[in-house]
Amino acid sequence: MLAALFEKAETLVARPVTPDPAFEGEVAALRPLVRAVVASVLREPHDHPDVEDVTQEALRRAVEGKSRPTGPARPWLLGVARHVALDLIRARRRDRARFEDGVPDAPESASTLLIERIADPGHGAVESLLETERRARVMRALAILPEGTRSALELFHGEGLAYAQIAARLEVPLGTVATWVTRGRKAIADALSEEDAASSKPTEPRRTP
Amino acid sequence: MSAEMLPEDLLYAENGHASDVVLTCLADGEKAIVPPALVAHVLACPTCHGHLGNAALLSLRAGEEVAHHLAAKKAHEAKLVPSPYLALAAGLLLAILGALPRLATLPEDALSFGKSMVEGGPSFVRTASHGMVELGHASEQGRLVASIAAGALLLAVAAALARRAARAQAS
Numbered sequence: 087m088l089a090a091l092f093e094k095a096e097t098l099v100a101r102p103v104t105p106d107p108a109f110e111g112e113v114a115a116l117r118p119l120v121r122a123v124v125a126s127v128l129r130e131p132h133d134h135p136d137v138e139d140v141t142q143e144a145l146r147r148a149v150e151g152k153s154r155p156t157g158p159a160r161p162w163l164l165g166v167a168r169h170v171a172l173d174l175i176r177a178r179r180r181d182r183a184r185f186e187d188g189v190p191d192a193p194e195s196a197s198t199l200l201i202e203r204i205a206d207p208g209h210g211a212v213e214s215l216l217e218t219e220r221r222a223r224v225m226r227a228l229a230i231l232p233e234g235t236r237s238a239l240e241l242f243h244g245e246g247l248a249y250a251q252i253a254a255r256l257e258v259p260l261g262t263v264a265t266w267v268t269r270g271r272k273a274i275a276d277a278l279s280e281e282d283a284a285s286s287k288p289t290e291p292r293r294t295p
Numbered sequence: 296m297s298a299e300m301l302p303e304d305l306l307y308a309e310n311g312h313a314s315d316v317v318l319t320c321l322a323d324g325e326k327a328i329v330p331p332a333l334v335a336h337v338l339a340c341p342t343c344h345g346h347l348g349n350a351a352l353l354s355l356r357a358g359e360e361v362a363h364h365l366a367a368k369k370a371h372e373a374k375l376v377p378s379p380y381l382a383l384a385a386g387l388l389l390a391i392l393g394a395l396p397r398l399a400t401l402p403e404d405a406l407s408f409g410k411s412m413v414e415g416g417p418s419f420v421r422t423a424s425h426g427m428v429e430l431g432h433a434s435e436q437g438r439l440v441a442s443i444a445a446g447a448l449l450l451a452v453a454a455a456l457a458r459r460a461a462r463a464q465a466s
Binding site: 116118119122123124125126127131132158160161164165168221224225228239240242243244248249250253259260261264265267268270271272274275278 | 298299300301302305315316319320321322323324325328338341344345347348349350351352353354355356357358360361362363364365367
């Protein structure tokens with residue numbers, strides 16, 4: 087029990103950074119994917135200077151940062167990239183708000199930034215509620231997936247198996263695994279976008295008795 | 296030896312760009328199963344590159360959702376596993392039956408244990424040991440009554456547990 091607690095604590099506490107060429111190589115190999123994620127979050131073309139800057143910053147944080155992923159590097163690194171890109175979007179939004187008022191504000195202090203971070207609408211009460219609803223929809227979508235599709239997703243994300251390993255485990259061709267994973271993702275994307283579809287539907291005029 | 300690759304019919308979409316399956320594979324880091332020429336196209340083509348970013352974000356989000364789904368599933372399965380009340384009750388009953396002869400000599404045992412601790416035990420247990428010695432002295436007179444009462448109490452607990460288990464199983 088105590089050993090398990092220590093093990094958990096180890097994953098939470100930042101580890102000292104030591105040069106790790108293998109990890110750095112893995113990060114470098116993921117650069118195109120990181121750039122694609124950054125471009126997608128920023129909604130900019132892949133050759134936009136901001137995309138390059140944010141990609142560079144994400145990779146720098148990954149390599150020079152104090153923490154290392156305990157599992158596969160890919161989801162962790164993409165998470166870092168998403169975070170850095172979202173930071174840039176928030177900074178852009180702040181700049182726009184300041185200059186739209188006409189008078190630039192004084193430089194932001196650390197406490198102001200902290201308050202902004204706390205007040206980030208991504209973590210507000212309404213957003214939390216929406217997130218809970220969204221999650222419930224995704225859970226329902228996952229529950230009604232065909233067995234093979236759900237198993238493929240669970241083995242890939244839950245156990246971290248590669249497609250070839252999943253194919254061997256489920257005794258199906260590699261192409262089938264790739265198709266199952268793609269379909270499962272589509273179902274999750276549909277569940278996540280249900281809210282947008284519902285909100286874009288025209289509302290019925292209220293009838294008065 | 297060449298590694299297994301995606302079949303040809305899954306590689307391209309109708310518009311000539313990379314298919315969703317290919318984009319999902321690349322987003323999942325499965326570059327080795329996609330033909331290199333197609334990987335190069337995805338990285339150079341603005342349309343495919345944009346879709347690759349979306350696929351990678353979806354992969355990230357799906358990973359979080361599936362992890363949540365698996366945790367919820369595990370918690371649900373843990374709830375469904377019935378508690379072994381009957382086995383516990385049977386074990387408790389057996390333990391009581393086995394301990395009955397010993398219950399009669401419990402006061403003497405407590406007394407001798409307490410004495411040994413007072414004589415040789417560390418200081419922090421001495422206070423408790425004195426209490427046990429007192430208990431032993433006090434109950435020497437009515438040890439039979441105490442033993443029977445303790446046995447009856449344990450049996451009552453076991454019977455209550457067994458009844459509850461039977462009721463739960465019936466419902």
